[in-house]
Amino acid sequence: MDVEKTQTAVNNTIDPAIMKMAWILLIGILAPLFDTTITNVAIDTLGHALHASVSTIQWVMTSYLIALGMVIPLSGWAVDHFGDKRMWMLSLLLFLIGSVLSSLSWNVGSLILFRAIQGLGGGLMMPIMQTIIVRAAGGNKLGKLMTIVGLPALLGPILGPVFGGIIINYLDWRWIFYVNIPICIVAFILAGWGLPQNTVSKAKQSIDIIGLFLFSPAIVLIIFGLTQVEVRHGFFNGAVLNPIIVGLIFIMFFSIYALRKKQAPIMDLRLFKSLPFSLSSILLFFSGLSSYGGMLLLPLYYQQVLGKSVLASGLLLIPQGVGMLLTRTLAGKLTDKIGPRFVVLAGILLTLIGTLPFAVVGPHPNSFLLAFSLIVRGAGLGGIMLPVMATSYQGLSKSQIPDASSMTRILQQIGGAFGASVLAVILQHHMTSDSLLARADAFNDTFMWTVGFTLFSLVFALFLPHKQTKAS
DSSP: OHHHHHHHHHHTSOOHHHHHHHHHHHHHHHHHHHHHHHHHHTHHHHHHHTTOOHHHHTHHHHHHHHHHHHHHHHHHHHHHHHOHHHHHHHHHHHHHHHHHHHHTOOSHHHHHHHHHHHHHHHHHHHHHHHHHHHHHHTTSSHHHHHHHHTHHHHHHHHHHHHHHHHHHHHSOTTHHHHTHHHHHHHHHHHHHHHSOOOOOOSSOOOOOHHHHHHHHHHHHHHHHHHHHHHHHTSSSSHHHHHHHHHHHHHHHHHHHHHHHOSSOOSSOGGGGGSHHHHHHHHHHHHHHHHHHHHHHHHHHHHHHTSOOOHHHHHHHTHHHHHHHHHHHHHHHHHHHHHOSHHHHHHHHHHHHHHHHHHHHOOSSOOHHHHHHHHHHHHHHHHHHHHHHHHHTTTTOOGGGHHHHHHHHHHHHHHHHHHHHHHHHHHHHHHOOSSSHHHHHHHHHHHHHHHHHHHHHHHHHHTTSOSSOOOOO
């Protein structure tokens, strides 16, 4: 019996070398996640500081997303061709250079350009990190590992709005970018010291130029179109529809090309033959919609309905992050033990319960009710994202992991852009006047839409695996 217990304990323990690698990567990924949330909070401040209109300052976010969309499809090929450690350090260096230059910006045009450099680094970092971790783990204990890999995604929504509020209230806007510099320097030094030597594929593939010129513009056009929804006040505008339609046409041609190509295309669409990967991809799209949509709606709700400052709104959102932290370890363990289906279903139900009060409360809600609801909502989101990320790698070979990491990142990004755009339009449509009651009603209706989107994801969660499996 003692031997069995000892063996079980060994099986449940993650290799210390992998843990060390995960923590080194985690420090680096904090930079783009904090940067995104802080910049979102501070976008109005940047507009005033640089004397730019709303439509112009929006390009500070859009240029970052476009660069990110361009480079994500390259990450899988780059890791196999140049090695994961080398590409991780390059992505950190690009983000560091972009942050330093952004802090030195002299007008809005220079900031837009330098944010694009940041986007190149940020777009590479997340898929490369996932690839390194999953390959090192060999598909074992992915639930537990994702609790570490996913930690920055939980800390970003907790600390980002708070840091953004402090910068807006007490510091110069350039501190938005100063905060990235020490993180990137420390992460670069740790990566050079602690990450294993580059793993380079022996059978190096030449870059798929045709696939790249079909797929990358498609992602860029779709993300760009979605970012224009709020600026153009709806989907039915040429500036929104034209890039999205052209992007979808590019996707169609890429799909035909990639499925006929004998050698590996820039993005392997045969990944979708795996049912766990396909279901996880859909759920990652919806989880991006829920999390990014919430990042848009919740701060606005506290500011426009409850009259809170930017800093106070950030502090009031901390309970959601606390809820995420409460369930992340349990969600990882249960995913490894019983499979993802029931863990994700429970997470979706908790997200629904935590969001519903925001859809029904009036203009003078109970503060304790909202705080408790955010804890529940955060617990639900934490119970969805990590198991779904772990499931996306089930049944895949080692060679497929880089493409899987890139594809899951793309779907999260598009889901986030779609969610933020749709919810912004719904909110604008229901904002019939500037009275407190009208604002409260508009937010109630918009939150109810998020409840509907979350309910829809239940259908796909029902088909997730219900027992423990692992990657090949």
